[in-house]
Amino acid sequence: MQQQKIVLVTGAGSGIGKASAIAFSAKGHSVVLAGRRRDRLEQVASACSNKTLIVESDVADPESVAYLFKTLKDEFARLDILFNNAGGGSPPKPLEDITFEEWRSVIDVNLTGTFLCTQAAFGMMKEQTPMGGRIINNGSISAQVPRPLSAPYTASKHGVTGLTRSTALDGRAYNIVCSQIDIGNALTDLTARMAEGVPQPDGTIRPEPTMDVEHVAEAIVQMTEFPLETNVQFMTIMATKMPFIGRG
Numbered sequence: 001m002q003q004q005k006i007v008l009v010t011g012a013g014s015g016i017g018k019a020s021a022i023a024f025s026a027k028g029h030s031v032v033l034a035g036r037r038r039d040r041l042e043q044v045a046s047a048c049s050n051k052t053l054i055v056e057s058d059v060a061d062p063e064s065v066a067y068l069f070k071t072l073k074d075e076f077a078r079l080d081i082l083f084n085n086a087g088g089g090s091p092p093k094p095l096e097d098i099t100f101e102e103w104r105s106v107i108d109v110n111l112t113g114t115f116l117c118t119q120a121a122f123g124m125m126k127e128q129t130p131m132g133g134r135i136i137n138n139g140s141i142s143a144q145v146p147r148p149l150s151a152p153y154t155a156s157k158h159g160v161t162g163l164t165r166s167t168a169l170d171g172r173a174y175n176i177v178c179s180q181i182d183i184g185n186a187l188t189d190l191t192a193r194m195a196e197g198v199p200q201p202d203g204t205i206r207p208e209p210t211m212d213v214e215h216v217a218e219a220i221v222q223m224t225e226f227p228l229e230t231n232v233q234f235m236t237i238m239a240t241k242m243p244f245i246g247r248g
Contacts, residue, residue, distance in 0.1 A: 004028055004029055004030060004050075005029045005030070005080035005081055005224075006029070006030050006032070006072075006076045006078055006079050006080050006081070007021075007024045007029045007030065007031045007032065007080065007081040007082075007083065007224075008031075008032040008034060008068075008072060008079055008081070008082045008083065008117075008121070009021045009024070009031060009032070009033060009034065009083045009085055010034045010035070010057075010059050010082075010083065010084055010085050010086035010113070010117060011034070011035055011059075011085040011086030011087060012031075012033040012034055012035050012041060012044055012085070013033070013035035013036070013037050013040030013041050013043075013044060014035075014040055014188065014189060014190075015186070015188035015189060015190055015213065016085055016138065016183065016186055016188065016213055016216055016217070017035070017083070017085040017086070018040075018044050018047075019213045019214055019216065019217035020083055020085065020216070020217045020220050020221070021033055021044055021048065021052075022044065022047050022048055022217070023214070023217035023218060023220070023221045024081075024221060024224075025048035025049050025050040025052065026048075026049055026050075027221060028050055029050060029080075029081075030050060030051040030052070030053070030076065031048060031050070031051075031052050031053075032052070032053045032055060032068075032072050032075075032076075033045060033052055033053065033054050033055070034055050034056075034057045034059070034068055034086070035056070035057070035086070036056065036057070036058055037056075038054065038056050041054045041056070042054065053071070053072065053075050053076070055067075055068050055071050055072065059086045059109060059113030059114070059116060059117055060108040060109045060112055060113045060116075062116055065113075065116040065117055065120055066120070068117075068120075069117075069120040069121070069124065073124060077128070078124070078128040079121055079124045079125060079128070079133055080133050080134065081133065081134045081135075081136070081224050082117060082118070082121040082133070082134070082135045082136070083136050083138070083220060084113075084114045084117050084118065084135065084136065084137045084138060084160075085138045086109060086113055086114075087109055087110045087113075087138060087140075087156075088105070088106060088109050088110065089106060089150070089152070089153040090102040090103075090105070090106050090152050090153065092147075092148065092149035092150060092199055093149055094149060095149075095151050098151060098152060102152060103151075103152045106152035106153055106156050107152065107155070107156050107159075109156075110153070110156035110157065110159075110160065111156045111159040111160060111163070114137055114160055114163060115163055118135055118137075118163065118167055118178075121133065121135055122135075122167070122170075122171065122174075122176060125171075125174065125175075125176050126174045126176070130175075131174055131175050132174060132175025132176055132177070132228050133175075133176055133177070133228075134176075134177045134178075134179075134224055134228065135167060135171075135176065135177070135178040135179075136178075136179050136180070136181060136220060136223060136224070137160050137163065137164050137178070137179070137180045137181075138160075138180075138181060138183065139157055139160050139161055139164065139180040139181060139182040139183075139234075140153075140157045140160075140182055140183055140184075141182050141183065141184035141185075141236070141238060141244055142154045142157045142158075143157035143158055143160060143161045143180070143182050144182060144236070145244065147198075147199065148199045148200070148201050149199060160180065161180060164178055164179065164180040164234075168231070168233065175228050177228050177231045178231075179223060179231055179232050179233050179234065179235070180233070180234050180235070181216075181219065181220060181223065181234075181235045181236075181237065182234065182235070182236045182237075182238075183216055183237055183238070184236070184237070184238030184239060184242055184244050185208055185209060185210045185211060185238060185239040185242045186210065186211055186212075186213040186215075186216045186237075186239075187210040187211065187212060187213055188213050191210060194207060194208045194210055195207050195210070200243070208239070208242050208243060209239040209240070209241040209242050210239050210242075211237075211238070211239040211240075215237065216237055219235060219237050223235060
């Protein structure tokens with residue numbers, strides 16, 4: 001029987017975070033659901049089959065992240081898995097028209113939020129017994145190849161890749177494993193618009209294929225089922241027929 005683990009999922013109220021939290025719970029793990037909207041987190045908790053802890057938090061706010069990890073530690077005393085999933089984007093627009101506020105809001109959530117949660121998890125995982133744990137970052141296909149008119153999001157996700165590599169390297173001495181999953185066109189509320197059409201590099205608007213978000217959740221859980229001596233450093237999961245291979 002697999003040992004029960006304590007799992008923290010950020011951005012757990014919808015989409016990939018929701019599906020992943022439910023999948024981790026179905027495996028018998030206790031899941032900490034972090035997000036900004038309690039009502040959505042409560043809906044996710046009701047769909048989970050094992051113990052959950054709801055913590056309203058904003059990953060872009062250092063004080064909120066500190067509260068999240070204090071609450072987690074007070075309840076469970078340890079953390080085995082962190083899934084850095086919380087993220088957001090901005091409307092597609094030409095580079096010169098992107099406002100500072102739009103740039104900053106995306107970077108704050110996607111990159112700074114991932115850093116703050118990683119930093120807090122790193123501290124816990126170094127101190128707990130047995131020492132160590134696993135961190136998975138949601139990188140996105142845009143961590144590899146950009147979509148048109150997406151400078152803030154693309155830059156943030158490329159930054160996440162650098163943070164993943166640094167965390168994996170710095171964590172070796174403490175049995176802290178870090179990896180990244182790059183996801184392309186999982187069907188969620190945020191990607192439903194792809195059926196109507198999204199901008200392509202040639203300037204056209206075309207619909208794109210999507211995949212079941214539960215397949216992504218299954219892949220994330222699978223990445224965590226190896227012992228800490230083994231790491232899936234990078235995984236790409238995508239809708240087979242989406243325009244990624246050969247994009248541009």
